[in-house]
Amino acid sequence: MSATVLDAVIVGGGLVGGLTALLLAQGGVQATVLDAAPLLDEKRVIAQTNARVLALSQASIHLLKTVGVWPHIARSMPYSGMQVWNKNGYGEIMFGQASEKTPWQAHILGAMVEPSILNLAIQTQMQQVVHDYRTQVKVSRIEQGNKVWFVHLADGSMLTTKLLIGADGANSFVREHAFIDLDVLDYQQAGLSCAIRTEKPHQHVARQIFLETGPLAYLPMASVYAEQSGYWQSIVWTLPDDYAEEYAKLSDAEFCQLLTAESQHMLGQVLEATPRATFPLKARAAKTYVRDGLVLIGDAAHVIHPLAGQGVNIGCLDAAVLCDALLGDQNRGVWAHTQTLRRYEHIRKGQNEAMMHSMSLLGWLETTVLTPVVWARNFGLKQVDQSNQIKDLFMQQAAGLAGLKNTRYAI
Numbered sequence: 001m002s003a004t005v006l007d008a009v010i011v012g013g014g015l016v017g018g019l020t021a022l023l024l025a026q027g028g029v030q031a032t033v034l035d036a037a038p039l040l041d042e043k044r045v046i047a048q049t050n051a052r053v054l055a056l057s058q059a060s061i062h063l064l065k066t067v068g069v070w071p072h073i074a075r076s077m078p079y080s081g082m083q084v085w086n087k088n089g090y091g092e093i094m095f096g097q098a099s100e101k102t103p104w105q106a107h108i109l110g111a112m113v114e115p116s117i118l119n120l121a122i123q124t125q126m127q128q129v130v131h132d133y134r135t136q137v138k139v140s141r142i143e144q145g146n147k148v149w150f151v152h153l154a155d156g157s158m159l160t161t162k163l164l165i166g167a168d169g170a171n172s173f174v175r176e177h178a179f180i181d182l183d184v185l186d187y188q189q190a191g192l193s194c195a196i197r198t199e200k201p202h203q204h205v206a207r208q209i210f211l212e213t214g215p216l217a218y219l220p221m222a223s224v225y226a227e228q229s230g231y232w233q234s235i236v237w238t239l240p241d242d243y244a245e246e247y248a249k250l251s252d253a254e255f256c257q258l259l260t261a262e263s264q265h266m267l268g269q270v271l272e273a274t275p276r277a278t279f280p281l282k283a284r285a286a287k288t289y290v291r292d293g294l295v296l297i298g299d300a301a302h303v304i305h306p307l308a309g310q311g312v313n314i315g316c317l318d319a320a321v322l323c324d325a326l327l328g329d330q331n332r333g334v335w336a337h338t339q340t341l342r343r344y345e346h347i348r349k350g351q352n353e354a355m356m357h358s359m360s361l362l363g364w365l366e367t368t369v370l371t372p373v374v375w376a377r378n379f380g381l382k383q384v385d386q387s388n389q390i391k392d393l394f395m396q397q398a399a400g401l402a403g404l405k406n407t408r409y410a411i
Contacts, residue, residue: 004160005148005160005161005162006031006032006159006160006161006162007029007030007031007161007162007163007335007336008024008029008031008032008161008162008163008164008165008326008336009031009032009034009149009151009159009161009163009164009165010031010032010033010034010165010167011034011139011151011164011165011166011167011168011173011174012034012035012036012166012167012168012169012172012298012300013033013034013035013037013122013123013126013133013135013167014035014037014119014122014167014169014298015054015115015118015119015122015298015312015315015316016167016297016298016299016315016316016318016319017033017035017165017167017168017297017298018033018069018119018122018123018125018126019063019064019067019069019122019316019319019320020165020167020297020319020322020323021033021126021129021130021133022067022068022069022122022125022126022129022130023063023066023067023319023320023323023409024323024326024327025067025129025130026066026067027323027326027327027330028327028330029326029327029330030130030131030132031130031132031165032132032133032134032159032161033126033130033132033133033134034134034137034139034151034153035133035134035135035136035137036136036137036138036139036168037135037136038135038136039123039135040116040119040120040123042120042124045074045116045117045119045120046074046075046117046120047224048116048224049114049195049221049223049224049232049274050114050115050116050117050195051193051194051195051234051274051275051277052114052115052193052234052236052277053077053112053113053114053115053219053221053234054112054113054114054115054118054312055079055110055111055112055206055219055312055313056076056110056111056112056113056118056312056313057110057310057313057316057399057400058108058109058110058399058400058401059313059316059317059320059399059400059401059403059404060110060312060313060316060400061110061111062401062404062409062411063316063319063320063404063409064121064316066409067125067129068125068129069121069122069124069125070121072120072121072124072125073113073117073118073121074117074120074121075113075114075117075222076111076112076113076117076222077111077112077113077204077220077221077222078102078103078108078110078111078112078204079096079103079108079109079110079111079112079204079205079206079219079220080096080097080098080099080103080107080108080109080204080205081094081095081096081097081098081099081109081203081204081205081206082094082095082096082109082205082206082207082208083095083205083206083207083208084207084208084209084210085208085209085210086209086210087209087210087211087212087264095109096109096205098203098204098205099203099204100201100203102204103204109399110399112206112219112220112221112222112234114221114222137153137154138153138154139151139152139153139154139173139174140152140153140154141177142164142173142174142177142178144291144292144293144294145160147162147292147293148160148161148162148293149161149163149164149293149294151164161293162293162335162336163293163294163295163326163335163336164293164294164295165294165295165296165297165322166178166294166295166296166297166300166301167296167297167298167300168300169298169299169300170284170299170300170303172296172299172300174294174296174300175286175296175300175301178291178294180286180287180288180291180296181286181287182284182285182286182287183284183285183287184282184283184284185282185283185284186280186281186282187281187282187283188240188241189214189238189239189240189241189244189281190238190239190240190241190244190245190278190279190280190281191236191237191238191239191244191278191279191281192235192236192237192239192244192247192248192276192277192278193234193235193236193237193276193277193278193279194234194235194273194274194275194276194277195221195232195233195234195235195273195274196218196232196233196234196235196256196259196270196271196272196273196274197228197231197232197233197270197271197272197273198218198231198233198266198267198268198269198270198271199231199267199268199269199270199271200231200267200268201230201231201267202218202220202230202231202233202267203230204220205220206218206219206220207266207267209263209264209266211262213238213239213240213243214237214238214239214240215237215238216235216236216237216238216262216263217235217236217237218233218235218263218266218267219233219234219235219236220232220233221233221234233267235259238281241280244278245278247276248276248277248278252272252273255273255276256269256270256271256272256273257270259273282303283302283303283304284302284303285301285302285303285352285353286300286301286302288345289301289341289344289345289348289349290338290341290342290344290345292338293336293338295322295341295344295345297315297318297319297322298315298318298319299311299315301318301348301349301352302314302352302353304352313400314348314351314352314400314403316400317348317351317400317403317404318344318348318352320403320404320407320409321344321347321348321403321407322344322348324407324408324409325340325341325343325344326340327408328340351403
């Protein structure tokens, strides 16, 4: 049996696990981080463009700045506007504004960052700040002891910890081995993603058009080549499974032609597309986020529809609310009290499930071709577009800052 009892072990060193470790370190608590993935090769990551991007909210960017990760982000694309409209109607909403040049800080709604670039930045900062950060580590078993958890590693060693944090993604080993059940909602749809270059510049606007088959999003992304800056976007297209499969098989020329037509020449011709990837769309929610001395965060606790691009942001809010509660405990001379973990669950589970259900409803509303629904939706979009008050409310929700309101990380 290992002699040292650790304060916290975090399984998973991605964005949410890494952010949690860095927030705790900032508050004077060193967690041991166990990551199954190897260290990223900086040159290789920077040289390659990732076809997918994460739409980071103002709240997520604020948290990454708080822990010193943001300066390590090699490239990102700020966006200052969001445009949403229907193909089978005329409703349209424009949030924020288009910007020909890089938008001013005050106008930025968020930033698009490739997952590999973000993971590299997190890793760089963890190497500097987290004393016990281990990569290529496999957890083989976890078991509950008396007020501790035993974490058995594949190399035969064992760690003993007062708090075990599962930040190990949608197929969480920690969740499964803590016998926490999942609610799964299968949308029977797939997401198709790739990077595209368009004839017209994106002007720092994220665009989403609702088609009969599902929403199609154009998300501005940074280009590796300076001369093509402003013309590259990452797309996420929600489609029925069979359509996604069929479209993924098209040649580049056929796909560019199809996308140009389906997007209603949103930014002129689609000139270039990287290879397409598809992924099944399922929402999942853990029935509980907490056991005595164990807590789930990020995708280990919940996976929502990518429609609003909020998955990564609600994971960052999980980290902030959990760390705020834990560090508050520590100041009172206790650590990882079950009531504290339950308080985190109460705050985050309610908010996450509300988001999950609204995304599910939104997904259905946006794909329906029933005329009254289309009419109502267009009317709704027009009403929203004409009401600055409602638009501000939407924007606040998207910014995520309300989720930090009662924490030490509030702005």
